[in-house]
Amino acid sequence: MRPVGIIGIGKTPxxxxxxxxxxxxxxxxxKKALADAGIEAGQVEAFYLGNFxxxxxVGQSHLAPYIAGPMGITGVPCTRVExxxxxxxxxxxxxxxxxxxxxxxxxxxxxxxxxxxxxxxRVAEILAMAGECSTExxxxxxxPALFGLIARRxxxxxxxxxxxxxxxxxxxxxxxxxxxxxxxKKVITLEQAMAGKPIADPLNVYDCSLVSDGAASxxxxxxxGVRKRAVRVLGIAQxxxxxxxxxxxxxxxxxAVKSAAAKAYKxxxxxxxxxxxxxxxxxxxxxxxIAIEDLGFxxxxxxxxxxxxxxxGLKGSRPVNTxxxxxxxxxxxxxxxxxxxxxxxxxxxxxxxxRQVAKHEIGLAQNLGGSGASAVVTIxxxx
Amino acid sequence: MTGTVYTETLIHSAPEAFVSEAPYQLIxxxxxxxxxxxxxxxxxxxxxxxxxxxxEERNGVPFFxxxx
Numbered sequence: 001m002r003p004v005g006i007i008g009i010g011k012t013p014x015x016x017x018x019x020x021x022x023x024x025x026x027x028x029x030x031k032k033a034l035a036d037a038g039i040e041a042g043q044v045e046a047f048y049l050g051n052f053x054x055x056x057x058v059g060q061s062h063l064a065p066y067i068a069g070p071m072g073i074t075g076v077p078c079t080r081v082e083x084x085x086x087x088x089x090x091x092x093x094x095x096x097x098x099x100x101x102x103x104x105x106x107x108x109x110x111x112x113x114x115x116x117x118x119x120x121x122r123v124a125e126i127l128a129m130a131g132e133c134s135t136e137x138x139x140x141x142x143x144p145a146l147f148g149l150i151a152r153r154x155x156x157x158x159x160x161x162x163x164x165x166x167x168x169x170x171x172x173x174x175x176x177x178x179x180x181x182x183x184x185k186k187v188i189t190l191e192q193a194m195a196g197k198p199i200a201d202p203l204n205v206y207d208c209s210l211v212s213d214g215a216a217s218x219x220x221x222x223x224x225g226v227r228k229r230a231v232r233v234l235g236i237a238q239x240x241x242x243x244x245x246x247x248x249x250x251x252x253x254x255x256a257v258k259s260a261a262a263k264a265y266k267x268x269x270x271x272x273x274x275x276x277x278x279x280x281x282x283x284x285x286x287x288x289x290i291a292i293e294d295l296g297f298x299x300x301x302x303x304x305x306x307x308x309x310x311x312x313g314l315k316g317s318r319p320v321n322t323x324x325x326x327x328x329x330x331x332x333x334x335x336x337x338x339x340x341x342x343x344x345x346x347x348x349x350x351x352x353x354x355r356q357v358a359k360h361e362i363g364l365a366q367n368l369g370g371s372g373a374s375a376v377v378t379i380x381x382x383x
Numbered sequence: 384m385t386g387t388v389y390t391e392t393l394i395h396s397a398p399e400a401f402v403s404e405a406p407y408q409l410i411x412x413x414x415x416x417x418x419x420x421x422x423x424x425x426x427x428x429x430x431x432x433x434x435x436x437x438x439e440e441r442n443g444v445p446f447f448x449x450x451x
Contacts, residue, residue, distance in 0.1 A: 120396070121397065121398055121399040121402055122399050124396065124397070124398040124399070125398040125399045125400065128398055132421075135420075135421045136421050137398075138442065138443060138444055139409060139421055139422060139423055139444045140394065140397060140398065140400075140401040140404065140407060140409065140423070140444075141394075141409055141421070142394060142396065142397065142398055144394075144396065145392050145394045145409050148392030148393075148394075148409075149390045149391065149392050149409065149410075149411060150390070151392075152390045152391060152392060152431065153389065153390040153431070156390070156431045197395075198393075198395045199395055199396045200392045200393065200394045200395065200396065200409075201392055201393040201395075202392075203392075244421070245411060245421070246411050246419040246420055246421045247419070251389075251390065251411075
């Protein structure tokens with residue numbers, strides 16, 4: 001396998017954009033990434049699209065060539081990858097594999113989701129299809145409910161408190177308020193975060209990520225020594241677990257995150273202590289707490305207190321979700337994995353503006369699908 | 384069929400087909416034989432470690448009730 005890097009990044013703002021369709025969002029981000037890389041559309045040898053539920057949200061299938069064509073990309077393999085909320089992390093993993101193996105020299109990876117054209121109960125129904133429909137879905141589970149089940153058990157086993165969950169929301173809102181592309185640029189207090197409208201106990205509205213529209217793209221290519229601002233992929237892995245929560249022995253652990261992290265650390269030749277910043281999948285506040293535990297940043301069960309002490313804040317010892325995370329930046333499901341990579345790359349390039357952290361040579365992105373059945377962990381470093 | 388509550392949540396914001404039932408409690412039960420099932424609750428709300436029994440099945444969904 002040859003060394004591969006992200007040589008261009010491009011994102012649309014995340015938010016509710018009634019006037020924008022799925023294709024225009026995706027095309028915008030792709031063109032930005034190509035311009036950032038200094039690459040022409042005709043040089044792209046493969047296009048990978050991460051998208052969870054375009055057919056359900058907007059009534060269009062065959063999305064990869066549908067989006068690639070107007071970007072000026074035809075005559076090459078165009079493939080849509082679906083892995084629930086890890087769709088574009090997975091698309092990136094597959095694009096990386098092909099480029100590292102020497103199959104292509106330039107690949108474009110785009111993640112996109114257009115969610116806000118549907119009403120909330122229908123959005124909940126579409127998202128619930130990423131769970132086990134025959135049991136969880138049939139019983140009336142929503143995604144907040146699955147993570148409510150996880151949060152309750154984590155509280156029971158480790159003494160995690162509502163205040164710990166709220167501390168994740170407060171931190172990510174503070175970061176997102178400084179991100180010009182974030183969906184919700186609003187600072188909140190611990191009291192506000194504790195008193196949100198209940199969604200699925202113990203989770204309230206401030207524990208939940210946002211329903212957003214948006215797209216993100218990256219260009220990847222071999223690192224041949226002439227790329228300006230390239231960010232190297234040091235390690236990457238995708239792994240899986242059961243879809244149904246009731247098939248797991250301990251729902252307070254994301255086994256797929258643990259196994260993907262172990263493989264990515266081994267490939268990168270680094271351990272969790274060497275990771276200076278991370279974008280983790282905070283689809284719900286409890287998911288960030290579990291992610292930092294399963295990535296090895298903190299001992300199992302200590303993710304809540306670690307967050308409440310400020311360790312994961314912008315000025316903490318290990319900043320997590322400097323972009324505002326899914327919580328505040330927004331969570332257009334299929335765009336999230338690639339958006340995380342863009343945000344880590346931005347920090348490594350030293351271009352994160354007010355959110356720039358002091359140590360930014362090596363960072364990690366962790367993308368989760370469903371209630372933990374898919375996970376992608378990517379470690380990036382200055383080239 | 385009996386077991387204990389492994390975890391629970393009270394759903395306030397329901398998917399389209401369940402809006403009229405909200406709020407309702409969703410649980411995972413560890414049955415006495417060790418297997419886990421996802422279900423709902425009939426009667427009074429339950430907490431983790433409560434003993435429950437299978438009270439009924441509706442549309443293939445098991446509904447559990449607290450054992451007194």
